[in-house]
Amino acid sequence: MRNLILNTDSYKVSHFLQYPAGTQYVSSYIESRGGAHPTTLFFGLQAFLKEYLCHPISATDIDEAEAVCQAHGVPFNREGWEYILQTHDGYLPLEIQAVPEGSIIATGNVLVQVMNTDPACAWLTSYVETGLLRAVWYPTSVATVSRSCRDIIQRYLEQTSDTTDNLAFKLHDFGARGASSEESAALGGAAHLVNFMGTDTLSGILAARRYYSADMAGFSIPAAEHSTITSWGRDGELAAYTNMLDQFSGDGRILAVVSDSWDLWNAIDNLWGDELKSRIETSGGTLVVRPDSGEPVEVVPEAIERLMARFGYRTNSKGYRVLPDCIRLIQGDGINAQSIAAILAAMKERELSADNITFGMGGALMQKVHRDTHEFAMKASAICVDEQWRDVYKDPVTAPGKRSKRGRLALVDDDQGYRTVREDELDGRSNALVTVFRNGRVTREWSLEEIRQRAAGH
Structure with missing residues (x-):
């Protein structure tokens, strides 16, 4: 159960063969599209980074994953995983940005953004969606439910x-x-x-x-x-x-x-x-x-x-x-x-x-939370093919609520509150997304006390 290569959905394993020729980078994001509460209290990503992404894959992991995938009926990207093992010592060449944990963010905004750092591994961004999305939606949903209860109790304490x-x-x-x-x-x-x-x-x-x-x-x-x-x-x-x-x-x-x-x-x-x-x-x-x-x-x-x-x-x-x-x-x-x-x-x-x-x-x-409690999703929003960036998005006519965002994203906090904008439209404004992980290392972390203070400050 600890093989990071197999911490995904079966259909993800074949996606390395599905991107356009010349694809170098894929950028994806995670958001809560709505749901039970108008805001979410972001929490839990740091635990996933430390427990899973800070540990390298091994040759044994690759052998096991190949055997499982072949028996399971899906193609296996052995060349790609061996490249990561040999070139990056088994650490995933990814950069992950996120809002600081403890932030309370209105739904419909970017919370996490992930992109591969090695152009030979463009397939990796979407590959980690299963584990990464699960690592975010569950603890964030529990923290948000807990927070809503705190707000109710606080209101009655203040009154009585x-x-x-x-x-x-x-x-x-x-x-x-x-x-x-x-x-x-x-x-x-x-x-x-x-x-x-x-x-x-x-x-x-x-x-x-x-x-x-x-x-x-x-x-x-x-x-x-x-x-x-x-x-x-x-x-x-x-x-x-x-x-x-x-x-x-x-x-x-x-x-x-x-x-x-x-x-x-x-x-x-x-x-x-x-x-x-x-x-x-x-x-x-x-x-x-x-x-x-x-x-x-x-x-x-x-x-x-x-x-x-x-x-x-x-x-x-x-x-x-x-x-x-x-x-x-x-x-x-x-x-x-x-x-x-x-x-x-x-x-x-x-x-x-x-x-x-x-x-x-x-x-x-x-336990009475699920991914749709706050309508969590991870979607690709930008791709670089032959040195040219272009938007990636979905806009289904049968479900306008599933329309996804386009381009590399950023999050600004101004007099209108937190808002998602395109990264190329920051115009000097500070990006609330912080790089928390890069190539096998946590680059920014927060203590629980810092997270509590941030959550209490909203």
């Missing part, structure tokens, strides 16, 4: 809370088990960490360390699951909760306990709110109660109000009720951007501050 200081911990990543692979969990988990600092996806932490120089990008707390609570038996529910407090409560400590294994309302009213109330109030830490079933828009406000009936509340400067610091709630079931907005709207209507709740998000964060 005295502070937004805890915003970075208001959406916790529960997505690792629902991701399609460990690598997806790593890339999606890291993408979420551009916007938030709460995660249970260790793979995302590791990706942030490996590719983005983040020693520790996110944090978690001790938390119960149904198996650890139900293992005590229904008659042992109080003992299970007591054990959680024995093990994990204390001054400045936070723990989360799933509380709906049998009867959430009994757990809140009688177990947490009566039997264990004094322990919670005097622990010096915070218990986070987790419902995990029912209709969230109905369950969450009722659960908060029942907790308030037992533990009390204060009214903040904006007139919204806030639980004491010793008790909070996390909702992790059925969470997506729409349900977050609906829950917070229901809470606001009942004069409950967004301070009272944290959200956990799983499949909707990392």
Whole structure:
């Protein structure tokens, strides 16, 4: 699975025979053509560059790829790959430009531009489309979904809370088990960490360390699951909760306990709110109660109000009720951007501050995205044949939305925002596309902290 030559689509393998005679350079670009959000938060390319393109192909890779392609029924460009091995020591002769990671760019604009640097390898630009496009659309889509949730939560905090200081911990990543692979969990988990600092996806932490120089990008707390609570038996529910407090409560400590294994309302009213109330109030830490079933828009406000009936509340400067610091709630079931907005709207209507709740998000964060969520595509836009550049584009009469861009491209940022222009029309304006990779080396990289600051600055 690590043979870079085979990290492509089958039909790409025959394309080296399909370009016009005399083709020297092909330039292609990646964009989001539209989709679920008007902007995208660009993230993830650096991980792909470091993990894949900074490693050379080998003679063994070429032999394996040839055997696979011959058996598969497609022609194989052995001469071309041996040329790369011998002339470039196995590193791909490509130059890749991209917007700085963390940039929030309106859809319909160029995000990445790639071109071969050796005229003998014009076929290579399009060959890497499969891996390169996948490396961009997935983490960018997750980062964008996560960002949209952050915007919703921030808006309600600003309306119903005295502070937004805890915003970075208001959406916790529960997505690792629902991701399609460990690598997806790593890339999606890291993408979420551009916007938030709460995660249970260790793979995302590791990706942030490996590719983005983040020693520790996110944090978690001790938390119960149904198996650890139900293992005590229904008659042992109080003992299970007591054990959680024995093990994990204390001054400045936070723990989360799933509380709906049998009867959430009994757990809140009688177990947490009566039997264990004094322990919670005097622990010096915070218990986070987790419902995990029912209709969230109905369950969450009722659960908060029942907790308030037992533990009390204060009214903040904006007139919204806030639980004491010793008790909070996390909702992790059925969470997506729409349900977050609906829950917070229901809470606001009942004069409950967004301070009272944290959200956990799983499949909707990392798995319910696809390439068409933001209509990602990579298209050739310019070709150089016999020293002459010419535009390359598609303009299908049956799908005007798939009309592609023409020429070598650039991205400008002016009073109209980010806009894609032709490179030959820059007229002295700065190009927001930065060369990030050339001939096997990453030429510009960003730390996760820099990316977070860039994203937060928009």
